[in-house]
Amino acid sequence: MTSIPRRAQFGRLLRRSLWLLLGLSLGLPLLLAALALQSQPSVPAPPALEGVQLQQASDILRQNDPRQLPPGGLRVARLSEAQLQLLLGRLVNRYHEARATAQLAQHEALLEASIPLREGGTGPWLNIRARFQETGSLPRLRQLRIGHLPLPTWASDWLVRRLTERLTAQAELRVAGELIQHIGFAPGQLEMSYVWKPDSLKKALNARWPASEQARLQHYNALLVKLCEPHLSGTPVSVANVMPPFFAEALQRSAAGEDPRLENRAAFIILALHAAGEHANRLLPAALGWPRARPMPITANGREDFAQHLLVSVVLAIEGGGPLADAIGIYKEVADSRGGSGFSFNDLAADLAGTRMGLYAERDPAGLQKRLAAQAPEHDFMPRTDDLPEFLSAEALQQQYGGLQGQGYRRMMAMIRQRVDALPLYR
Template sequence: MIAAAPGRPRSALRRALKALAWLTLALVVGSVIAVALALQGAPRWPAAAEVSVADIARARDFLRRNDPRQPAPGPLRTLVTSEREANLLLGQLARRAAAGATARVALGAGSARVQASLPLPHSAVTAWLNIDATLRETPGLPAVDSLTVGRLPVPGWVATRLLRVLAERARQSTPEGALALSMVRQVRLQPARLEVSYAWGEDSLRRVLGTLLPPDEQARLTAYAQALSGAMQAHAAAGSGSKALPLEQLLTSLFTLASQRSAGGNDPLAENRAALLTLALQATGRQLSDLVPAIQAAPQPQHMPITLSGRDDFAQHFLISAVLALEGGGPLADAIGVYKEVADLRHGSGFSFNDIAADRAGARLGLLARRDPAALQRRLAQGVRASDVMPDVSDLPEFLGAREFRQAYGGVGAPPYRRMLADIERRLDALPLLRPAAP
């Protein structure tokens, strides 16, 4: 019998360790190369065109056509949207996800190309994920045919598995994801047209509203409703004789609470959103229970108008635009403000440039509430005057009829109209609180 050479086990072990070291090095180098290929220093896909007045009209018609509260035959419903409408929605979702993010889709027969530029969060250097994906229609949710992240191509089968993993994670970690995945049955892709078939049951509206405002958000809104109710009771007890409450006083009261709650560990952006939404609901005569029926125990402040510069319409314009700007960015708030004035021009009280000024002032405050939430809380908690958030616009034209507006300003977008908007921006720039930050 021949004995094994004592050096062979050690030699085999050395070879195995060496192979493992090389494999580890290859994986590390491969990962570094993959990251280098995937990340880029600038966004590749530009932002879509700004939201226009016509877009807002289309969005309103879209909501009317697809109102889930309306009765419909059968348990399945179909949401139909044009490519333009889909891109508007994608753009707003991207802006809400991260500053500077963009997204767009091009629809074809049974396919869609989705492109997005997303800034890498919490990065010490400027880095972007530029995503280019081709989706294919299936009997259910779309599948991924191809995916490129930066300069890194990802095989379709890998991307499809990754999409399934992300969908399952969304189902488990977010109520919005779980609700959407439980409702959507099929997505049909057609040239310039997107159709989404979804299940709608008797409790679906309650589930959607509950998802949009989960319990922690409902508790947060309840706290601000209590603060608003207290501020109104104090104003009434002071015996000033005024039946209206100046917005500047409420901004100080509610953002003092926001600053205190943020100092206690809450998210400053979420606190700002709740404060502005509570004020907007009160200014427009709505209640929290109108937004989410589940909030029945929340205090309902007494009916008391909120004014800005002595006018309740200014407060309404200001607060609605602030909420819209905080949620979707300035362009959306601006377009909705102009749409409101165009509608008044045709059917209501006429076009008013001072309403546009209130819209723009509110939009600037809403953007500040998003970009530097804690700093805005501290500033408003110190106390503000009406002139800090709204310039003097008593000399601006208002209540213009359609013919008068066209003769004097040429319509929305004409040079005389743009000059009026530039004058409004100069007045806003003169307010230190609303002045844009230096580049």
């Protein structure tokens, strides 16, 4: 008689246990997600880039240009914390408004990143806090925290192993791992030792482009060669007449399953290189044997330099985001005013239009392909430039517009931005 109640008790216990296991299986991931995800970023938005920062970055690259090393020579590059912040900020900005920052101390570094899980930076946010410790070679991850969730050492080690496996599968990072010997930390400074080998530049550039991307660039290079063939050498062609066949091709390939963002990127890179008088082997040594297109100057508003500004700014915006493209455009104009061709507001207008086009290519890649394939006229994407001042010396820029911080300069830039905003392609 007692076996029935016992069986009933066992049955109730079993059901409760199953419900508990079910609750844990459903609730634990939700709890972990709640701890890991946050409504606000822990890293503040980076400040707008200034020309002086780009000058500093340019100086660093020039001082540490590994091509100046003898084969096998060991070189030490040093970055201040501010310079590292600049590089980190531009690196992660490509990924949907992500942010990153670093703090450098004796033999250790604290890196923080905030990554929105929705486009536009609306959150929820994945806030990551990682502490690295200096070793005899590459740094070791010592602590890792995601949101409110600290990861135990075994979980951090497992994650690092998996991440390392994935990263070393990428040729570009594998080459970097072969070159870098040691990374050290000191208060406010990062120090990196690397070895430059005879074939390092070629390997690094080729590794930058996976085989699929090399094939994509080669495809658009072949298309450029075909388009240039019937033109008389030296006969200028409007960028509005060059882009439609490129983006009709991109649209067709995207419909067949190719990534439209990568198609746009490859098409614009080939166009920008050609507009600048360069060949694909400037970026990809493996392209040395690719055929070269006949000379065909590309113009915008009747000028080759405007087409160069437009197309190069498109690529910069795709590669590094709008703020970087804008800042590089301003930096170049400032450099020109100090000994080059002079500061030109009309060049900046072309830069801003190119930045907008590049951001459009990322935000709505198929939409841009359709618009450009339909033979959008120049005035749909290129603002009026004939009334904008150019060839200003540094002294004239300061006297007439108050320099880059002056009210005159700000008014002129606001007017140019209004013109770009009003263009049909960007509305």
